[in-house]
Amino acid sequence: MDSATIDSTTKDVLDALKSVPGALLPILHQLQEKLGCIPAEAVPNIALALNLSRAEVHGVISFYDHFKGAPAGKHAVKICRAEACQAQGSVALERQIKEQLKIGFGETSADNSITLEPVYCLGNCACGPSIQIDEQVYGKMDGAGFQNLIQKLNTSVSKQTPVQTPTAQSNLTPKKTIKIYVADDTSACALGADAVAEAITQEATEHNLNIELLRYGSRGLFWLEPLVEVETPQGRVAFGPVQVGDVAQLFQDGFYTGAQNSPLSLGLTQEIAYLKNQQRINFSRAGLVSPESLNDYKNTGGFVALAKVLTMSAQSIVDEVKISGLRGRGGAAFPTGIKWQTVLDAKICNSSNALTEKKYVVCNADEGDSGTFADRLLMEADPFALIEGMIIAGLATQATQGYIYLRSEYPKAHQKLNTAIAAAYQGGYLGSSIAGSEQCFELEVRLGAGSYICGEETALLDSLEGKRGMVRVKPPLPAINGLFGQPTVINNVLTLASVPAILARGAPAYNSLGCGRSLGTLPMQLAGNIKRGGLVELAFGTSLRELIEEYGGGTASGRPIKAVQVGGPLGAYLPESQLDIKLDYESFSGLGLMLGHGGVVVFDDSVNMSEQARFAMEFCAIESCGKCTPCRIGSTRGVEVIDKICSGDAQQRDNNLILLQDLCDTMEHGSLCAMGGLTPAPVRSALQHFPEDFGFTQPHGHAQPYEGTK
Ligand SMILES: Cc1cc2nc3c(=O)[nH]c(=O)nc-3n(C[C@H](O)[C@H](O)[C@H](O)COP(=O)(O)O)c2cc1C
Ligand code: SF4
Ligand code: FES
Structure with a gap:
């Protein structure tokens, strides 16, 4: 790349964004x-x-894994x-x-075709092992599957242009359009939904059928993806998981009429127990509406709450949220109404930048937790709900x-949110009026x-301000002194x-679900070694066993569960x-545990828990912001200490165990945020x-019950 190109591109970008x-x-x-x-x-x-120093800019570039110097x-x-x-x-x-590529992480193959990198969760946790090639995620990957992908990468000349949905050509009378649904969600596509959609088209x-192929978000039944649904007068009927090789037979079985002759038939989608009992x-709305259609959103109760x-x-909106008992789903379960009250009461500060x-x-x-994908699923399936929620929070x-x-x-x-935000502006739901x-x-x-x-709220605010994502000392709380020093x-x-x-429905309808101070529903995410991985939204209070056994069906390997x-x-x-244990905040905190964002990762008895403990420390070392x-x-x-415990003789093991426990105490009591404060939890358990x-x-x-941010 020559200097002139670098200079002119940098100038264009700076002119547009500085x-x-x-802005950084x-x-x-x-x-x-x-x-x-x-x-x-x-x-x-x-x-x-x-108006920054070069060191500051360099410091930001080097903080984030995404940015590359070469x-x-x-x-x-x-x-992953x-x-x-x-x-x-x-x-x-x-x-x-x-071994296949003969390179390690951070290295590029000799022919410059591939750079290999680690990533910590792609939001495809129910369908792992996951990899990503450029922007495309692939699930249930193995060595042979990877080899195939690489061969395709090397031979593909250009991206295939999508086949157009056909319309009937030869019949004299127009035929009724058959509506077929194949999700275009990240996990569905990671399992081959795009190829299945193309094969159906x-x-x-070839069958001269008039179909309308609709690519909505997923229902979250990832164990059945790619799930193909056909609209019938009785409702949608489902088939899955469908592979490209199944498509011709599905047509022969007349699946498009709703006929249930195929071994892949699942009956009416809404009657599938996994979904029906949620x-x-x-x-x-997940899987039922087009995530990009403002009309679909409005036709299914969208913006009713906003009109109300x-x-x-402002105070009565905050009061309604308080009465609902809604608590933050990001991990700390802080009451949302109280947070909003603090922001409502806070004054805007004078600043040097109007x-x-x-x-x-x-x-x-930021949804960085392994085993979680609910935020992603929602943003891909129903982004207007988030947009409406944010407008209401603003009001x-x-x-x-x-x-x-x-x-x-x-x-x-990202793409779906941007499309939905543009539609919301166009529809007059965002902007000046x-x-x-x-x-x-x-x-x-x-x-x-x-x-x-950067999922930690204060590090996130620093990142939004264009800085390294460093955790801030609290107080002041972001509700009083948050983004750009303003109430947030x-x-x-x-x-x-x-x-x-x-x-829209009123706080009592919401807080009638759940138990104790855990009110409403909790979208749980079943991931790891689980037969039926996916999204299960239930009122708080279900047992973890019921979730894993009745919904999840136990381990995918069929071996006994060892740890969750x-x-x-x-x-x-x-x-x-x-x-x-019951899935509610009180039951978990009573045992010194946390529900967090509702991710459930199941391991069978082949797991070695000393390796998981070691990984917890390693992950913290990689992702620590470095402030404390x-x-x-x-x-x-x-x-290092866990390595010594696992490799030493009995005496060394005992001595290093004392060191490890001491270290866990220090991290728990001396860390500024829950990253260092809670890393000992997986290790100790x-x-x-x-x-x-x-x-x-x-x-x-x-x-050890975590005492929160110091
Ligand atoms: C290390 C760390 C990572 C976090 N990651 C996330 C995250 O990815 N998403 C999230 O919503 N909250 C995350 N949180 C919690 C946030 O700090 C914060 O509590 C949350 O965004 C507040 O929103 P809520 O009240 O709606 O839960 C994280 C906290 C810590 C300590
Ligand atoms: S505990 Fe870790 S992540 Fe949190 S402030 Fe300290 S160094 Fe940063
Ligand atoms: S995709 Fe690998 S842990 Fe989430």
Whole structure:
């Protein structure tokens, strides 16, 4: 790449973006998209335009995994290394791929065709092991499947143009259009939904059938994807999981008439027990409507809540959310109404930049926890629910600017959100006059850049401001001093997307579900080594065993369950004997555990729990923001001590166990945020319940209730 190209591209990008608040990350994203990397020569110009030092710009580039200093190979291959994929065999897959390509992580093949990178969760955790090649995710991957993909990459000349949906040509009377649905969700496509859709289109042409192929979001029954549905007078009938090779036979069996002759027949979709028995509020539209159609949203109760709140005072909106009992779904389960009240009561601060002098609503769509994909599914299946929830949050707190901070690993969600936001602007629901009122709310998506810690709310705010994602000391709370120093609501995707249903139906309809102080529904995500992985939305209070056995059907391998990790990488491992625990905040916190974002990762008895404990420390070392010593240094020492425990003699094991417990205490009590504070949870639980995997005969860990941010 020559200097002239770098200079002119950098200039164009800076001219377009340098004035937007928190401009640095959007600039870096655009530059990388246009140039394939952020060349060192571009740094001085960026620094000059943004009035930053070169060191500051360089510090940001080097903080985020997504930004590269040099161009990568023609294709970027990313292998998911996180827990849910480990439970499905990703460690062996990683080894095979590295041997096949003869390169390690961060390296590019000799012919410059492939750069190999690690990634920590692609939101495809029910269908692992997962890999990503460029923007396309692939699930249930193995060595042979990977070899096939690479061969196709090397032989493909250009991307195939999609086949047009055929219309009847030869009949004299027009035939009735048959509606066929194939999800275009990330997980469905990772399992081959695009190819199945194309095969259906081609086969329909050969059968001279008039079909309309609709690509909506997924129902979240990922174990049945690619799921093909056909509209009939009785409702949609389902077939799955369908592979390209099944399509011709499906046509021969007359599946398009709704006939149930095929071994892949599942009957009426809404009668599938996994779906029928759920209590869907957040996911009531998933798979049923076009995620990009404002009309579909309006025709299914969308914007009813908004019309209602436009007649209410800000205080009465906040009061309704308080009464609903809604608690944050991002992990900490903080009452949403109380957070909103603080923002409503807070005053806008005077600042040196008038552009940023306003209150904000920030949606945390960073969803970095392994085993979780509910945010992604919602954004891909029903993005208007999130948009409406954010507008209502704005009206409730008098915030006029919204940002959705979306992880860069979710390109499909990015595209769908942008399309839906444009439609909402066009429909008059966003902008200077919401639904014809005098209220205004602006909304845009900002992309993260591959950093797990940017899911922590204060690190996220730093990242939105264009900085390294460093955790801030609290207080001040973001509700008082948040984005650009202004009062800021920061909520998870599911929290905000719950709001329209609460306001439309009234708080009592919502808080009649659930138990204790865990009210409403919780979208649980079944992942890892599980037979029927997917999204299960139920009122709080179901048992973990019921979820795993009745919905999940036990392990995919058919072997006994050994451990279940609930609540992401910072969650403890539960042994089989603890599966009767109820899925609600109080039951979990009572045992020193956390429900987190509702991710459930199942492991069978082939797992070695000392390796999982080691991974917990390793993950913390990789993703730590580095602000405090117990987390930054402690996690690295943690990996070393666990290695010594597992390789040493009995005496060394005992001595190192004392060290490890001491280290866990220090991390728990001395870390600034839950990243360092909770990493000991998976480690201690592994030692407590599976001592034999470390070479001990006695249990050694003990659950510690986390006392929260210091
Ligand atoms: C290390 C770490 C990672 C986090 N990642 C996420 C995340 O990816 N998504 C999320 O919504 N919350 C995440 N959180 C929780 C947020 O800090 C915050 O509590 C949440 O966004 C508040 O929204 P809520 O009240 O709706 O839950 C994380 C917290 C920590 C400590
Ligand atoms: S605990 Fe870790 S991630 Fe959190 S502030 Fe400290 S160094 Fe950063
Ligand atoms: S996709 Fe691998 S853990 Fe989520």
